[in-house]
Amino acid sequence: MAGRPKIFDENVVVEKATSVFLDKCYDATSADELLAAMGIGKGSFYLAFQGGKQELYQRSLQQFSDRFSGKLETAIANAPNGIDVIKSYFYAIAEGNKATKYRGCYLGNALVQLSEKDNSTREIAARLLGRLQEIFTAAVRKAQAAGQLKTTADPELIGLHLCNFWNGIHVTKRMGKSPKALRALVDLNLQILS
Amino acid sequence: MAGRPKIFDENVVVEKATSVFLDKCYDATSADELLAAMGIGKGSFYLAFQGGKQELYQRSLQQFSDRFSGKLETAIANAPNGIDVIKSYFYAIAEGNKATKYRGCYLGNALVQLSEKDNSTREIAARLLGRLQEIFTAAVRKAQAAGQLKTTADPELIGLHLCNFWNGIHVTKRMGKSPKALRALVDLNLQILS
């Protein structure tokens, strides 16, 4: 392949863009701001991302989801009890830290922040969040089969509940609730996994 | 008081602005768009809302919360069983309709959509959502005292759970879930109110 070589790696710059999108909503993030964070110029950007800001955002959502889902799936697959892995994720949200306190879930944010006009991107975010739900469902089904769970409730429903609780706590966190209150909330909502 | 009379009612135009803010996030809503919806010119607007768009948004959040909280409190106070009123609100969300399917909760949206730079507005949204939590908590406490609830769990915790479930389902709804799935989710999360 002839031609001047790219001075950047697309995956790397998408990741840099993600950290900008995590701080503000899509519409409020300017292309200039993204370019500065990505460290490339307009020429390079609009050549690599011909769909402009929208394409960048969609790829950012996809990359984030791939990495996050992959990490969670691996952790569940390698643990003796996948349900414990899921529990630890929720308790980690309850603890939080200053940097992530007001960030929420990248995919959930997208779902809430996207205006009605950009249906295609919102559908992508919805589908990617659906993957999280499926991971929860699969882990519950596996644990039920292994006799690691008391509940006989539909694993689909429990998966939906966990995904919904995930969505909720990432919003409720932003109300400034203490880790103690959030821990009690997690306790209550994960009782079904005992 | 002498002077040319106002051609508009501030509460009315704030309400009109609210319906614009409901469709898109704060940052993405232009002042021009708001003015068009409000039906007033720049001169009038910047005189009545000297804090500009931010003041308008904060007053919009406050007005929305006042009206919504008032309606909910009245409904609970006038019902034989306040818990049934709360349940009906959640089942109504599960049913939804095309117009509100992707709208979510105005206050929750604010919490998620506001960038980190506008802390003061986010704190207002957090405080107003806290009112919802308090209404839930008070209703639970009252029902417990009246022997209408089996659970002896801390009413504060149940109130927090309901507020969190409220936050969650307004996001989960946007994943395109069917009313049937959402109803099952409500069933599961309101079991504690049986």
Add this chain to the structure above:
DNA sequence: CAAATTTTGTACTAATTAGTACAGAATAAA
């Protein structure tokens, strides 16, 4: 009616926006 007061609409500014055009730079292949 005249003066004081308040509101309105228009015209304007200065900054920022997303995206395009294109000359030139850097490479691989012939």
Add this chain to the structure above:
DNA sequence: TTTATTCTGTACTAATTAGTACAAAATTTG
């Protein structure tokens, strides 16, 4: 080395942005 190819950085456009300035309009009070 020449040619074909791909990428980069700069300069540009045309639209939109939030907010200001201010003259004229509409009212109350004296």
